[in-house]
Amino acid sequence: GEREIRETAETLRKHSFHRFHASIEILPLFARLSVAEQERVFQPGGARRIVLATNVAETSLTVPGIHYVIDTGLARINRYSYRNKVEQLLVEKISQASANQRAGRCGRVADGVCIRLYSEQDFQGRAAFTDPEILRSSLASVILRMKSLKIGDVEDFPFLEPPSPRMIADGYQLLAELGAVDDNRQLTATGWRLAKFPIDPRIARMILAAKQENCLHEILIIASALSVQDPRDRPFEHQAAADSAHRRFQDERSDFMAYLKLWDFFDDLLKHKKSGKKLMAQCRALFLSYRRLREWREIHGQLHTLMAELGFRPNEIPAGYDEIHRALLPGLLGNIGFKTEKEGEYLGARGIKLAIFPGSVLRKGKAKWVVAAELVETSKLYARCAAKIDPAWLERIASNLCKRHYVDPHWEKKRAQVVAFEQVTLYGLIIVSKRPVHYGPIHPKEAREIFIRSALAAGEYVTQAPFFQHNQALIQEIEELEHKTRRQDVLVDEQEIFTFFDALIPHDITNGAAFEKWRKQVEQQNPRLLYLQRELLMRHQAGHVTEVQFPEHMVLPDGSGLALAYRFEPGHPLDGVTLTVPLPLLNRLEAKQLDYLVPGLIREKITWYLKALPKQIRRMLVPLPESVTEFLVSHSNAVHPAPLADALAQFILKRTTLTVPPDTWPAEQIPLHLLMNIRVIDDAGAELAMSRDLGGLQRQLGQAAQQSFVKRGSANEKIAIERDQITSWDFGDLPVEVGFMRNGQPLTGYPALIDQTECVAIRLFDTREAADHAMRSGVRRLLCLMLKDQIKQLDKNLPGLKQASMQLASRMNPGDLKQDMLDAIIDRALLHDDPLPRSETEFTAQCQRARKRLPEVSSTLAKLLQQIGADYQTLIARLPTVRNERVKAELNEQLDHLLYHGFLGDTGWSRLQQLPRYLKGMTLRLEKLAANPERDQRNSTEVAPFWLHYVQRLEKHRKAGLHDGNLEEFRWQIEELRVSLFAQELKTPFPVSVKRLQKLWESMQP
Structure with missing residues (x-):
């Protein structure tokens, strides 16, 4: 081939013998050489020549003066592969006849020498003759010509060397691809037209398509170009220059378009040529073969004449890229x-x-x-x-050649059709991967079945037809029974529903439109033809499913009703019973009420509890079903007297005299469907949160729930009992609770007085606990307003203030301490442990009691404060001597949370009385530190995680403006734990341990 010739020539030029024979010429000879280069082998010269020729050049030309032939025994043979449908130019061993022909090249004018680069044994083993071209070429053109001339079938023609049946079949296959023959291998109308073209059938097919695409002018140019050798020269030694010259003809999308640009360019040269010699020079300068350009135009002229004879008129308006390449495709599929x-x-x-x-x-x-x-x-x-x-x-x-495959036929609601995904392939190439198509015309039987199963039996049909609304309501009603009973054996299989409709619907109904047309006709005679009956849909009756056992609403103690929904789908977030609660009512829920679920499920829950008991207790309760019944009967008249676990533990204690261990029923092990699922929604019905942990939800959304409850809507939603600017009890009795409507929802609110510094106001709260907390501050403020003279006198003469100010000077300034004392005395004297007043009479009596208690409380608090100050002084006297920085830092942090501006009012009377003990405990810790620092380290390690939990949660609540009584209790239990670890001799008022504190913290998690 060309590449091997160039490499050989380069090697020979570099060889050392060339220096001693400078007159030797090395001449390549192959088709892509320019005409001038090819003609050099025929020009006379005195130098010795080495001609390097391809097989085609060697057999096509007779070069004079050849005395020596070196035969490699190989040639690149053009051979058509019927398997791959491609032309192969592979290197093969030549035949004996070809070898002898090569040897004859050196004996034309005198005896010559032929050197064969292969053995005689190899030569003797080769084929005598080269395969004839009919055995190496596509037979499509031959078959087309024979068919058009009606000279018989190619299979029966007496060829000297007949082609193989596979080659014949390949020829017919190509003609079928071109649309030239039908399934019976007879010429089609297209085939007869193609036979009139004296060119390759593929190119002829492009021309026929060009007429339809209105681009005949362009395709004739391309077709004639494909019929000749490429007129663009690319000499080896000038490749870059040739590429640069040819770049003007390029189109970045298509090599075919280059022929059109080259045609227009050469046509312009012809129109403006001054002489033939100058024209050829211009072509050479641009590396174009003038001879092949002329040949191209001659073939184009012949095709143009043929088009005129056939009545084809080339287009005058230039065609676009799409039209041109759509015309090329039919011949090149x-x-x-x-x-x-x-x-x-x-x-x-x-x-x-x-x-x-x-x-x-x-x-x-x-x-x-x-x-x-x-x-x-x-x-x-x-x-x-x-x-x-x-x-x-x-x-x-190529629609007739494309293969179509359909997958995943399914019902589509929007289209009201059975749709499948169509895959279109051409010769194995996917040209459409996943196109949705109407499946009814493709496979009516299967489409009808899918329509009935999905649209009618499964209820995925979108229609307002009365039969469908009736059927779906009936199915939904029965499914609701299944969800409530947690059994899936009530509703019949979809196959039963399918059978019902299959017997009624005609076989040609495959989509919604056809069904509606048929339905409207048949319902004129029988309007209830398509109505399902309850007896058909139910396997058995479910008489035990009643409103009492499975209510639609849960009634709160205040009478509010919250919707319940049932679902039987293990693993699903909504499995079990779901209670939907508006945000304003979230804080109203009580865990013990939710513990009992609904009557229809409580038996299963109690059974699980009993099965989870230790074996020695469980044996005393068998048979378990009877024990469950006994428990339910004994608690039938009680309205959720205690949390279920506590009630069961009491029941078991009475029955067996055995105590149930506290950790017997961990919440995380209870099956989810036996825990009430709580779904919190806002006013618009949007879900805010969902969980089976009521405490976690109330910690997460409790503040938002209260704000949502007390917020005022429009003017007509204002509650009558709410008032502002109150300075005396002039509003009659303050009820514990009131009912009202908000957003159409009946609610119960808990009114309370709230402190507004210069006055008080009446506001509603969502829980009694929140109302009581606010009421205490509100009553305190109103009492202060009523006793302002006595409080003013107390402010002037606070007992023990001077001494306490000196003792606690390092913690706060005297002014802050004075205000703290005054607030604490007022709180204790005015409210003490008395029940909060709800009427004017009760409030007046409270005023009188408060007036009498002020002197006594002042004296008691002064003594307590002096004790706190003395213990503080003892502690800080020892603290500077401590060298252990860890201990010093811990004690300082502890003091910061015990003694600070406002601690007297914040701490509460009962806890305030414990401060001296806590301070003594800190002093004892210092006394023991030197003797056993390792023990102090261990104790500190025990306390540290709890203190970190508290500080982090406290900071979070402060930022959110929250008050958490549980967190406050947790904080004081940490102080008691410190006493138990560092100063056991001081004792604690109740048992405390690391384990108890850990359990308390876990119960406080969201």
Whole structure:
């Protein structure tokens, strides 16, 4: 081939013998050489010549003066592969006849020498003759010609060397691809037209398509170009210059378009030529073969004449890219390719793999789909003269060759049709991967079955038809029974419903439109023809499912009703019973009420509790069903007297005298469907949170729930009892609770007085606890307003203030301490432990008691404060001597949380009395530190995690403006734990341990 010739020539030129024979000429000879280069072998000269020729050049030309022939015994033979449908130019061993012909080249004018680079044994083993061309070529053109001339079938023709049946079948296959023969291998109308063209059937098919696409002018140019050798020269020694000259003809999308640009360019040269000699010079300068350009125009002229004879008129308006390449495709369907993920690789028709020829504008592989003028196999399979195409063109152009596959037929509500995904392939290449199509016309029987099963039996049909509304309501009612009973054996299988409709609906009904048309006709005679009956849908009756056992609402103690929903789907978030609660009512829920679920499920829950008991207790309760019944009977009249676990523990204690261990029923082990699922919604019905942990929800949304409850809506929603600017009890009795409506929801609110500094106001709260907390501050403020003279006098003469100020000077300034004392005395004297007043009479009596208690409380608090100050002084006297920085830092932090501005009012009377003990405990810790620092370290390690939990949660609550009584209790239990670890001799008022504190913290988690 050309490459080997160039490499050999270069090697010979570099060889050392060339220095001693400077007159030796080395002349390559192959088709792509320019005419001038080819003619050098015929020009006389005195130098010795070495001619390096291809097989085609050697057999086509007689070069004079050849005395020596070196025969490699190989040739690149053009052979058509019927398997891959491509032209192969592979290197093969030549036949004996070809070898003898080569030897004859050196004996034309005198005896010569032929040197064969292979053995005589190899020569004797070769074929006598080269295979005839009919055995190496596609037979499509031969078959087409024989059919058109009516000279018989190619299978029966008496060839000297008949082609194989596979080659014949391949020829027919190509003609079928071109639309030239039918299934009976007879010429079609297209075939008869193609037979009139004296050119390759593929190119002829392009011309026929060009007439339809109105681009005959352009396709004639391209067709004639494909029939001749490429007129663009690319000399080896001037490749870069040639590429630069030819770049003007390139189109980045298509090599075919280059022929059109080159045609227009040469046509312009012809119009403006001054002489033939100058024209040829211009062509040479641009590396164009003038001879091949003329040959191209001659073939084009012949085709143009043929078009006139056939009555085809070329278009006058230039065609676009799409039209031109749609016209090319019918003749090149076997030459399409789809880019794979592998660099530079395309997947071709019938699974072949190919690459774009290096000389193509598409060589970088940017085009996803391509078509090529030819596929030629040399070192690899190359697509020559390629163009980018739209795969959508292929389905229309090659519809008879496309194969269609349908997957996943399914019902689509919106289209009211059974839809499948269609995959369209052409020669194994997917041109449509997943297109939804109406499946009814494709497979009516299967489409009808899917329509009945999905649209009617499964209820996925969108219609207002009375029969459908009735059927769905009936099915939903029965499904609700299944969810409530947690059994899936009530509603019949969909097959039963399918059978019902299958017997009624005609066989040609496959979609919603056809069904509606039929339904309206038959319902004129029988309006209830398609109505399902309860007896058909139920396997058995479910008489035990009653409103009492499975209520639709849960009634709160204040009479509010909250919706309940049932679902039987283990693993689903909504499995079990779901209580939907508006945000304003969240704080109203009580865990002990939710513990009992609904009557229809409580038996299963109690049974689980009993089965989870230790064996020695469980044995004393068998048979368990009877024990469950006994428990339910004994608690039938009680309205949730205690949490279920506590009630069961009491029941078991009475029955067995055995105590149930506290950790017997951990919440995380209870099956989810036996825990009430709580779904919190806002005013618009949007879900805010969902959990089976009521405490966690109330910690998460409790503040928001209270704000939502007390917020005022429009003016007509204002509650009558709410008042502002109150300075005396002039509003009559203050009820514990009031009922009102908000957003159409009946609510119960708890009124309370709230402190507004210069006055008080009446506001509603969502829980009694929140109302009581606010009421205490409100009553305190109103009492202060009523006793302002006495309080003013107390402010002037606080007992023990001077001494306490000196003792606690390092913690706070005297002014702050004075205010703290005054607030604490007022709180204790005015409220003490008395019940909060709810009427004017009670409030007046409270005023009188408060007035009498002020002196006594002042004296008591002064003594307590002096004790706190003394213990503090003892502690801080020892603290500077401590060298252990860890201990010093811990004690200082502890003091910061015990003694600070406002501690007297914040701490509360009962806790305030414990402060001296806590301070003494800190002093004892210092006394023990030197003797056993390791023990102090261990104790500190025990306390540290709890203190960190408290500080972090406290900071979080402060930022959110929350008050958490549980967190406050947790904080004081940490102080008691410190006493028990560092100063056991002081004792604690109740048992405390690390384990108890850990359990308390876990119960406080959201």
